[in-house]
Amino acid sequence: MLVDLTIVYVTFGIISPFLSSYQSSTLHPGSMEGNLVILTFMFITIIVLLTCNLYMATEFIYLSDLIKKTIPGFFLTLFFMETFFLFSNTFFLSNAHLILCLTFTFTTIFVFRCIVFYCLPYNREKILILGITSQASEIIKECLNKKIVGFEVMGFATSITSQVGQSIQDIPVLDTMDKLESILSKHTIDTIVVTLRNRRGKLPVHELLQCKFKNIRILEGTQFYETAQRKLLIDDFFKPSWFIFENGFYRTSLHLAFKRIQGLIISFSLLIFLSPILFITAVMIKIESSGPVFYFQERVGRNGKKFKLIKFRSMTVTAEKESGPIFALKHDTRITRIGHFIRKIRLDEIPQFINIFKGDMDLVGPRPERGVFVKELEKKLPYYHLRHAVRPGLTGWAQVNYPYGENFEDSKEKLNYDLYYVKHLSWHLDLHILLMTIREVLFGKGR
Numbered sequence: 001m002l003v004d005l006t007i008v009y010v011t012f013g014i015i016s017p018f019l020s021s022y023q024s025s026t027l028h029p030g031s032m033e034g035n036l037v038i039l040t041f042m043f044i045t046i047i048v049l050l051t052c053n054l055y056m057a058t059e060f061i062y063l064s065d066l067i068k069k070t071i072p073g074f075f076l077t078l079f080f081m082e083t084f085f086l087f088s089n090t091f092f093l094s095n096a097h098l099i100l101c102l103t104f105t106f107t108t109i110f111v112f113r114c115i116v117f118y119c120l121p122y123n124r125e126k127i128l129i130l131g132i133t134s135q136a137s138e139i140i141k142e143c144l145n146k147k148i149v150g151f152e153v154m155g156f157a158t159s160i161t162s163q164v165g166q167s168i169q170d171i172p173v174l175d176t177m178d179k180l181e182s183i184l185s186k187h188t189i190d191t192i193v194v195t196l197r198n199r200r201g202k203l204p205v206h207e208l209l210q211c212k213f214k215n216i217r218i219l220e221g222t223q224f225y226e227t228a229q230r231k232l233l234i235d236d237f238f239k240p241s242w243f244i245f246e247n248g249f250y251r252t253s254l255h256l257a258f259k260r261i262q263g264l265i266i267s268f269s270l271l272i273f274l275s276p277i278l279f280i281t282a283v284m285i286k287i288e289s290s291g292p293v294f295y296f297q298e299r300v301g302r303n304g305k306k307f308k309l310i311k312f313r314s315m316t317v318t319a320e321k322e323s324g325p326i327f328a329l330k331h332d333t334r335i336t337r338i339g340h341f342i343r344k345i346r347l348d349e350i351p352q353f354i355n356i357f358k359g360d361m362d363l364v365g366p367r368p369e370r371g372v373f374v375k376e377l378e379k380k381l382p383y384y385h386l387r388h389a390v391r392p393g394l395t396g397w398a399q400v401n402y403p404y405g406e407n408f409e410d411s412k413e414k415l416n417y418d419l420y421y422v423k424h425l426s427w428h429l430d431l432h433i434l435l436m437t438i439r440e441v442l443f444g445k446g447r
Helices: 001-017 032-051 063-088 095-119 133-146 177-186 207-214 222-229 240-244 251-273 275-288 319-323 337-345 352-358 370-380 386-387 397-401 408-423 427-442
Strands: 123-129 151-158 170-176 191-194 217-221 294-300 305-313 363-364 393-395
Touching: 001 032, 001 095, 001 151, 032 063, 063 095, 063 427, 123 133, 123 337, 133 222, 151 177, 177 305, 177 352, 191 207, 207 217, 217 222, 217 363, 251 275, 251 363, 251 370, 251 427, 275 305, 275 319, 275 337, 294 397, 352 393, 363 427, 370 386, 370 408, 397 408, 397 427
Parallel strands: 123 151, 123 191, 151 170, 191 217, 363 393
Antiparallel strands: 294 305
């Protein structure tokens, strides 16, 4: 907080005089009135930072979390400062210079938090995992693979005495659960993650209650995994009742209407704007191989409704006759030379803006799958049908986080991402997905 106050004072007390001449000769940083205005700015900024939870390191496992909090903080501070000027009849800075100063202030605040939250190891959230289970192993594996820097797993607490002193995936087993107080006295712990499957008679309820009143967070393994990995963990621990009682999976009519209007405007505009590219792509496909330019395929949409998906043809005309319905492969021999190119930069997907305009799809959502695969996947994955609660999308959370799916295991993993999206459906998640998709297109990270 002291650093933030210093940043605000330096910006408005030292830097701002070089940006503008004050409209009141008595209103400058060296005057009583000037210092009162700067103190007001400092107070407003700190209140906004507290409101946006920008002092909670545990809220920012990913850089995108910090961005989502900082941007609203900027506009909220701007609103309060403009309101202050309006009611005090004080024009300390022009609007342009105020925005410039606030941009510098919040950029500096953002960079400072990046250093503190992500670069300094002592500021990471310290995690203790209760139970050595398959869920615990999955949490460790995913954390190590993604190298998330927002937290650090300190060790395990087990119910089996013989496991104490061992290491599981290079993470030490510190002690048994009944010695939780001893573990906390020797190690700094911010959060305890409970991964026990059978808790009756094993869960140290009294000790965990004491931890909770010492401001140590207690989380279930599924909840922690979702927060850290940005996907659901549907495993043997998972209970259907979780979907009923868990927060999320709520979509307002206003939000759905906004998505529909957004889809109409953007799809129509891009179809007009990209029409020259559409024409050139169609000509290239026709020159390389005989057959139709477009490929129509039945897909499953919202609430199981089927529709015809439109794509540029990127495979040979006889692709389906040769192999039958199969998952597309990473190195698929059925793909033409032009097909490889248009898939890499996702040009083959552009005709789907027609589907978006018609209302079959949205810009963002779970990718629509073929009916033959949906039937098979719904038999093997009990919650697969829940991804059809929203319109399918041109791009989705699974597409920007997971490589191209080739088999059942890939579909199972992508379902975890799709259900996370359905649960957390929001405009800022949609924006995040669109920005990640643009990055993939620009750098050729398609299929």
